[in-house]
Amino acid sequence: MNVELNGQTILANIPQQEVLGHLIILKGQFVLVEKEENKTSHKFISPEAVEKAFTAKTVSSGWLSPNTLWWGKTPNGEGIIQFYPPQKYSITIQLLEGNKTITVPMPGFIFAGNYSSYYLWVIKGKIFKQDCQLYKAPLPNIWNDSNRICFGKNIPPTCNPDSINKAWQLFWNSPFNQDLSQNKCRSHPHNVCNLLISLQGAKSFPVKELVSCSYQRIKNPNDIPKYLFEHE
Secondary structure, three states, X not given: OOHHHHHHHHHHOOOHHHOOEEEEEEOOEEEEEEEEOOEEEEEEEOHHHHHHHHOOOOOOOOOOOOOEEEEEXXXXXXXXXXXXXXXXXXXXXXXXXXEEEEEEEEOXXXXXXXXXXXXXXXXXXXXXXXXXXXXXXXXXOEOOOOOEEOOOOOOXXXXXXXXXHHHHHHHHHOOEOOOOOOOOOXXXXXXXXXXXXXXXXXXXXXXXXXXXXXXXXXXXXXXXXXXXXXXX
C-alpha cells in the first residue's frame, strides 16, 4: 500500500469549504492557519500546546523512586536517570581460581536507562549537581566508549519507573568477569578488578583513581538526556 499516494488522493478529494485550517511545522515552532469566511489568520503555537491538543489522556510516570532525578518519554520508550550517593557494595568477581566476593566503597553513581539499555557514570563528592563532571565507573563489564552496561547473558527489564530498580539490583547481584576492565582507573589501567580487590576493607573510594569522561560527548549530567535519549 502506497500511504503517501493514498494521502494525496484523499486531500485532493476534500471540498475546500470543509478545510477549516492546517498546521505548518517549523523547527521548534508550529503555525496554525485558520480560515473563517473570507479571512485567514495565522497563529504561532508552541510544541507543548500541540501535544496537549492531540493528547486525549493523562500521561503519568507513577510514583518515582527517591533516587530518580529525571524521567521522560523518548522515541525509544521511557528514559530515567538516577543518583546513588557514595556507599559500600558487595560484589563478586570471577577469577581463575574461582569467584571472590568482596565489599568495597564506591563513589556516587549516575545510573541511566532507556528501553533495554542502561548506562553508568560516577561523580566526585556526595551531592549531585547538574553540571558536575562525569567519570568512568571503576568497574568491569561497562563499555568504554558509551558507558553502557554489558549484562552478558542476563536480560535487563525494559526501563520504566517500576523496573529500573530491578535492573540496578541485577547489575550488582550478577558476578563481574574481567571483560571491559581496561582504562577504568589510574593505578591499574589494564584491569580495574585489581583495584577493587585492593579496596576491600577501605573506608572510602580514592577519587584520584577516577578516569574522566571529558573527551566523550556526555561530559556532565546535563548531556545525558540531550545526547543519549534524544539522539540514540
